[in-house]
Amino acid sequence: MTDVRSDDRPTESLRDRIxxxxxxxxxxxxxxxxxxxxxDLVRQHSPIMSPLVWDLAHIGNQEELWLLRDVGGRTPVRQDIDELYDAFKHPRKDRPALPLLGPTEARRYVGTVRDKVFDLLDGVRFEGRRLVTDGFAFGMIAQHEQQHDETMLATHQLRAGPPVLSAPPPPPSVRPVGAEVLVPAGRFTMGTSTDPWALDNERPGHPVDLPAYVIDAAPVTNAAYLAFVDDGGYADPRWWSGPGWQHRSSAGLTAPMHWRRDGTGWGCTRFGRYAPLVPDEPVVHVGYHEAEAYAAWAGKRLPTEAEWEKAARWDPVSGRSRRYPWGDEDPTPEHANLGQRHLAPAPVGAYPAGASPLGVHQLIGDVWEWTASPFLGYPGFAAFPYREYSEVFFGSDYRVLRGGSFGTDPVACRGTFRNWDLPIRRQIFSGFRCARDARPDETA
Incomplete structure (x- = not known):
């Protein structure tokens, strides 16, 4: 691009980023x-997941609805398929029976939509409507596609058959990580009112006062969780909540999803490959009820969402909340295990550059971390641009997860980003860390 006026450069930079x-x-x-x-694209690999071809066409349909029709006011490409790809009209288990676009047609459709979006992007002005200010609608669609890519990655983990995905292993641990970190009592800013691509459930920024607490310096590892399994944790109702024990019993849970005993040891299957457990790797594919039971067994509890975010964002020197544990700059491969660069969590201690000022490690990437908090709106929450993104899920049915996983893209992960799911779900790349109230001698 040539002869760009100086006052156009921020706009052109935003276009390039989008x-x-x-x-x-x-x-x-x-x-x-x-x-x-x-x-494989049209097959349903699990009743709780869509066929991969549905996710692909749904990505294109959302892009058409928001960018071409709403932002651009363009003529619809395929208005006739809107209902097929409305996630609220058809439960996942029913989607294979719908007259979905076939693989070739779905690829053609998403390609046509994308070509028209790039044409629109060349001339759009990022002003006048909240939906387009700072390129929000485009950022929302980029995040939406990456979220579905992570969902498709989870579907790959559930599919049977020979391996089809590969990636280099994550980096090794490069330094030891302590057991726990004390987070002092006090106020911090939770959420954001300034991040231009933050979604509605991350807003607004608001002050939260917390008493002193202690949080694990790293996620719970396979070795630590295996001690719970070997101690009979799955067979002892003392550690489980009422709903948790009921689900454990009815579902016959005995270990994390994809674990199986191999002779005298344990291993896990990951994307079609079986291997022994890596002891210092964060445990993954555990549900909220399992995380809660482990924490009780360990004499601790799960952190609240506010406790997790303060540990991840609060800078004790400046008193401000950072965008990420390491600062405000975007993640690099030295900071966190994100973006499907690897197909597994990294061992504890692999990303010292990503630690928070207090010394809490691997808060971003590796595994989504269950918190004790139900998914609710913040004080002053306002749905934008549609209620179905967040508000319809508010309530006690869902628990919040934080931090992203090895399958989460950086554009859909930051210190304020909130994920949520049902407590029984284990197909997601979910793990956890524990917390506890600080003792008087620790805060004296």
Whole structure:
């Protein structure tokens, strides 16, 4: 691009960033869908997951609805399929029976939509409507596609058959990490009112006062969780809540999802490959009830969402809340295990550059971390741009997860980002860390 006036440079920089984020998301969607044949694309690999081809066309349909029709006012590409790809009209278990676009047609559709979006992007002005200010709608769609890419990655973990995905192993641990960190009592700012692409449930920023507490310096590892399993934790109702024990019993849970005993030891299956457990790797594929039971067994509890966020964002020197534990700059491969660069969590101590000022490690990436908090709106919450993104899920049914996983893209992960799911869900890349109230001698 030539002869750009100085006052146009921020706009052109934003266009470039949007194009880059949309392109990265699409490259990942292509990798995940082209890794398997058409039969695998249309097959439902689990009743709690959509066929991969549904996710692909849904990505394109959301992009068409918000960017082409709403932002651009363009003529619909495929208005006839809107209901098929409305996530609230059809439960996942019913989607294979719908007259969905086939693989070839779905690829053609998402490609047509993307071409028209790039045409729109060339001339759009990022002002006048909240939806387009700072490129919000484009950022929302980039995040939406990456979220579905992580969902498709979880579907790959559930599929049967030979491995089709590969990636280099995560980096090794480079330094030891202490057991716990004391977080002093006091006020911090939770959420954000300034991050331009933050979603509605992250807003507004608001002060929260917390008493002193202690939080694990790293996520709970396979070795630590195995001690709970070997101690009969799954067979002892003392450690489980009432709903947790009921679910454990009815579902017949005896270990994390994808674990199995191999002779005298344990291993796990990951994307079609079986291997022994890595002891210092964060445990993954545990539900909220399992995390809560482990914490009780360990004499601790799960952190609240506010406790997790203060440990991740609060700077004790300046008193401000950072965007990430390490600061405000975007994640790099030295900070965190994000973006499907690897297909596993990294061992504890692999990312010292990503630690918080208090010395809490791996809060971003590796595994989503269950918190004790139900999914609710913050004081002053306002749904934007539609209620179905967050508000319809508010209530006690869902628990909040924080921090992202190895399958989460950086564009859809920051210190304020909130994920949520049902306490029984284990197909997501979920782990946890524990917390406890500070003792008087620790705060004297």
């Amino acid at each position: 194009a880059t984020e949309l392109g990265r998301a699409r490259d990942r969607s292509v990798r995940l869908t082209e890794a398997v044949d058409d039969d």
